[in-house]
Amino acid sequence: MSSSLNGAEVTAAVTSVFAEADVVGCLHARDIDSGREVAFGADVPVIVASIRKIPIALAYACQAAVGLLDRTARHTITAVNREGGGIGMDSCLHDVTMSTRDLAFFMLSMSDNAATDKLMEILGTDHVRALVAELGCPRMPVGRYRDLWDPVWEELGIDADGDIDAQLEAVSEARLRGLAMLDPARSASSTPREITSLLTAIWRDEAGPAEACAEVRDLMSRQLSTHRLMAGFDNEVNVAAKNGALWGVLNEAGVVEYPDGGRYAVAVFLRTPALSGRNPAADAAIGRAARAAVDHLRHTPPLGAAPDLTETTCL
Structure with a gap:
């Protein structure tokens, strides 16, 4: 170059x-x-x-810096936070406990969706949404995994509590390309x-x-x-x-x-x-x-x- x-x-x-x-x-x-x-x-x-995980990490770090959130507090990732098929704790078979800081580390280092969901649960969607708007990204997607993906499964007619991967195999490429999530x-x-x-x-x-x-x-x-x-x-x-x-x-x-x-x-x-x-x-x-x-x-x-x-x- x-x-x-x-x-x-x-x-x-x-x-x-x-x-x-x-x-x-x-x-x-x-x-x-x-x-x-x-x-x-x-x-x-x-x-x-x-x-979108960058401003979530920023929201965590800002609260920790002013003493509103304890970096060392322990949190447990359970089946409620895991969707499966992802990276890191998202595909763990058993509960995992780690600190608030380490949730942010897993979220940014390996894009762990379960860690992201747990942080969103701790921070609150409204707080993160207000922060991204203040920083000039008013339409940035904010929410937990299910908040963002349930509308996709509904649009495709997929049972979110069933075997998602198996159901996706029957979805045509044209329908996937037409998803609102990709527009x-x-x-x-x-x-x-x-x-x-x-x-x-x-x-x-x-x-x-x-x-x-x-x-x-x-x-x-x-x-x-x-x-x-x-x-x-x-x-x-x-x-x-x-x-x-x-x-x-x-x-x-x-x-x-x-x-x-x-x-x-x-x-x-x-x-x-x-x-x-x-x-x-x-x-x-x-x-x-x-x-x-x-x-x-x-x-x-x-x-x-x-x-x-x-x-x-x-x-």
Whole structure:
């Protein structure tokens, strides 16, 4: 990847990355300290999937920082919190007890849905919803797993208390693609620009108490996934991020920090032709597109402004 891309070159580079991976992509990258930006469909509504867990972690950290919540308090994940088929405690066969802090750790490090549900139970949906609205993400999906997924099962005619995987096998791809949950116009959503604004506020200690912002930054740096955003950057670059996936949706948002102090918030959202299964080309495209955008920001003159490279169209 060129280290001195101009505006036209970064447009071409990102367009090529998305085309080679056969995906539709939206991207926003922001220099946290100067405000310069690169934008591809930055204000297009997108399905955020598990990126919604970032503000949940922030809500937890803010309450802990002001003494309203005990990080060391013990909580038990039971069958009520588990849906099965997921990652971490979501697929445990027996009850698990851990601290409030470790629930947030499991939620961000491995995208544990059971941990997320337990934190939502502790924090309260109204509190988290108010926080995301205050931080400029008013349509961000907020709620426990069942709050978000029960409407999907109802739309598909699936018994939520039965074998969901077996029932899904009988659902056509066309019906899945037509789900309201996958349509930002009909469901909770955000935009790439809103997500990088949220990340910028966290990294500038403006999203809550400095202690809370620092804790979220630390938790995001512990994500186990390294094959999307992180894969686009060299080893000396620190990447703190959260990814997400749904049927035909792959995304990741985070902050990349260079040894020279440069800090860049990046959010990449993709729609893929296949609804499920591994997609190494799309995974890699997230890192490659992010790298092109960050390279551009790092070599834009400080007094210049990186152009908004598209208005409403994902490339």
